[in-house]
Structure formats: C-alpha cells, structure tokens
Amino acid sequence: MTPGARVAAAAAILDTIREGTPAEMALTRWARASRFAGSKDRAAVRDHVFDALRRWRSCAVLGGGESGRARMIGLLRGEGTDPATLFTGDGHAPAPLSPAEDAAGAPPQGLDALDLPDWLWPLWQDSLGEAAEACAETLRHRAPVMLRVNTARMPREAARQALADAGIVTVEAAIAPTALIVTEGARRIAQSAPFLEGLVELQDGASQASICELPDVTVEKILDFCAGGGGKALAMAARFGRAVTAHDAAPDRMKDIPARAARAGARIARADMAAVQAAAPYGLVLTDVPCSGSGAWRRAPEGKWALTAARLADLTASQDAILDRAAGLVAPQGWLAYTTCSVLDCENRDRIDAFLNRHPGWSLSRDCRWLPGPEGDGFYLSVLARH
Numbered sequence: 001m002t003p004g005a006r007v008a009a010a011a012a013i014l015d016t017i018r019e020g021t022p023a024e025m026a027l028t029r030w031a032r033a034s035r036f037a038g039s040k041d042r043a044a045v046r047d048h049v050f051d052a053l054r055r056w057r058s059c060a061v062l063g064g065g066e067s068g069r070a071r072m073i074g075l076l077r078g079e080g081t082d083p084a085t086l087f088t089g090d091g092h093a094p095a096p097l098s099p100a101e102d103a104a105g106a107p108p109q110g111l112d113a114l115d116l117p118d119w120l121w122p123l124w125q126d127s128l129g130e131a132a133e134a135c136a137e138t139l140r141h142r143a144p145v146m147l148r149v150n151t152a153r154m155p156r157e158a159a160r161q162a163l164a165d166a167g168i169v170t171v172e173a174a175i176a177p178t179a180l181i182v183t184e185g186a187r188r189i190a191q192s193a194p195f196l197e198g199l200v201e202l203q204d205g206a207s208q209a210s211i212c213e214l215p216d217v218t219v220e221k222i223l224d225f226c227a228g229g230g231g232k233a234l235a236m237a238a239r240f241g242r243a244v245t246a247h248d249a250a251p252d253r254m255k256d257i258p259a260r261a262a263r264a265g266a267r268i269a270r271a272d273m274a275a276v277q278a279a280a281p282y283g284l285v286l287t288d289v290p291c292s293g294s295g296a297w298r299r300a301p302e303g304k305w306a307l308t309a310a311r312l313a314d315l316t317a318s319q320d321a322i323l324d325r326a327a328g329l330v331a332p333q334g335w336l337a338y339t340t341c342s343v344l345d346c347e348n349r350d351r352i353d354a355f356l357n358r359h360p361g362w363s364l365s366r367d368c369r370w371l372p373g374p375e376g377d378g379f380y381l382s383v384l385a386r387h
C-alpha cells in the first residue's frame, strides 16, 4: 500500500469507530477484508488510527470536522505534514482536499489542545496540580514498548544481549531494575527466543516498579486477587522466587496464565473464591483493581473518551468493595497492596483514606505514584499493613 492508501484506510476505520465499533474490532475487520495489506501496512494503519484516537479532539479542530477524513487531515497537520502530499487522489490515496477543506481547521486551544474531555479537567487538575498539562500532553503520544526481564532466570544485561541476538535492541530503564525499553525490533518480540523461553515478558515500566516496591515476604503465602492475564502474578513470582495464587472474578481472563507461567518457570496456581478462602490467610494480597486506566491512555486511548462521571463512580465503588473483600484474606501482620493504572486521586489515595476510615487496625505503609513518561505509564501503589 502507498502511504496515501494507508491514510485512506485509517480514515475509513475511524469512521466505523465513530459509529461505535471498538478500535481493535474495526482494525481486525479491515485487515480481514484487506488481504492485500502486508504486515507493515497493517502496522502503519494501526499507528494512524491510534494516533488519531489519542488526539481525537485536536485532530477534529485541526482538520475542520468530525469525520475520519477530517481527523486524518488534522492528524497530518498536527504532525507538520501538508495533507496535500498524501491526499492526491492517485491510486487508492484519498481525494485531494477541496477548497473548503483547505480553508477549514484552526489551531486547537485549551482542552482541545490537551485532548482531554471537558468534564474531567477539574478532577485532572486537582489530582495532578502543576503536572496536569504536561501529563495530558504525554498521553497524546505513543507509549514506549517495555519488557520485564525475568531476573529469576537471567540478569538484565544478559537478557539484553539475548534480545540483541534476536534483532531486538533495548536500553536499560532506571524506573525498575528489571525494565528494558525496546528501541528497535519491537515487532519481533513475540516470535523471539528470549520471549518464547520466558526470559522476558511485555510489561510496562511502572507496573514493574510497583512490584519492586512491595514489602519483602519470605515464608507467607502470596495472593494476586485481580490477576487478569497474570502480569503482576508473574512479576511477583520472579521477585519473591515463590509460588503465587492467582484469582480473578472473571476466570476466563486468567486463561493464558498456565502457558505464561510455564515459559517463565513460575509456580502460579489459579484459584476460585472458595479455594482462595480455604487457603487464607495470606501474608501479601495484591489487588490490581479495575480502574479508568487514565495513566495508560497512551496504550488504550479509547478509554479517555469512553469514561464518564457515572462510570468513574461505579469504578470507585467496586474498588472499595474489592479492598474490603481482600482485606479479610490478609494474615495478622500481613500486607494488602492496592494498585491502579490511574493518576486520579479519587481512584488512588482517596480510596485508601476511605479504607483506613472503614478499617481500624490497618495503617498505610507505602504510597507511590508514577506519572506517565518515557519509562512507563501513570500508576499508583499503596501498601497497607495489618496490625
């Protein structure tokens, strides 16, 4: 596909997303219907679509309209590319700009320029203070591809070498002693020997850092209460060199854990609630709760536009309920860790303060927040100690 044809494909996909199709589904449907598109074409179209989703508001203002075509015009203008160079009408490229399109569009201002929803701004500012604008700006750009080295198997430097042998270039990240940033060859990771042999896993830097900040547990049992695909359970198994119990209210989400654990040489047993309760208490329970994802909107930008005040209220209620439930599983003198990939206080420190008000006999031991940046997403960790 020519660069212009890729832009035309992205514009059409953005229209289906506007009509309500989730981005991943819209991309998959397009790829199935476009057998002529090679892997580089698919990657380029995907990048266009996700860039436009990250900058949804500013693209519309710069492009002078809400359609996929207008947003692609806006995206190119925002990147300093004259749309006329790609909107040529040649082959499968989009038709040239009309005089009206040429004249439409303006530099975005305020929240259009920051690409945040209006209703969210007061909460955003209260939570982030002076960092509010910089944080919004960071989320307008792509996230780094990051790997966690399974240091239970190999030191970080040796893993870097093994990755380089597979054509994957990385640099060490300061955020965590396990973290690497991929600078070249990201698309080779899933088929590479270091990945297939469990030496590395894809995991954001701040998630890795949060596991490094957990208190030491030497003999006690460890439970990942919201295990999902098992990213944190695997990281805890590597950090502590111990077995981890994994639970999730949606057990299907844990279906990849056995294969991932086998690759990594980790002992992770999946457990339903009855089994979790039968094996209680635990020395450490991690609750990596469902959240707005506001710290990770670079990776999942649709979430930025789908979040509403009502949805946020539902999330905070379920965060409280999960904390209450998990607290009952923690041994005396044990730890309850709470994490979100959100930067909003209402999902972070406010939930912990509310928990401490409801539960005498607990105290706050550690409280960390990472802002989105070159080494990771926005993330929050709180560690609560049971007396």
Ligand SMILES: C[S@@+](CC[C@H](N)C(=O)[O-])C[C@H]1O[C@@H](n2cnc3c(N)ncnc32)[C@H](O)[C@@H]1O
Binding pocket: 225, 226, 227, 228, 229, 230, 231, 232, 233, 247, 248, 249, 250, 253, 288, 289, 290, 291, 322
């Ligand atoms: C942020 S995701 C977990 C991601 C995972 N820890 C990882 O690192 O890959 C949150 C998970 O919490 C689960 N969940 C939601 N409500 C829950 C509940 N009441 N009890 C346990 N898990 C719950 C969801 O199904 C979802 O998989």
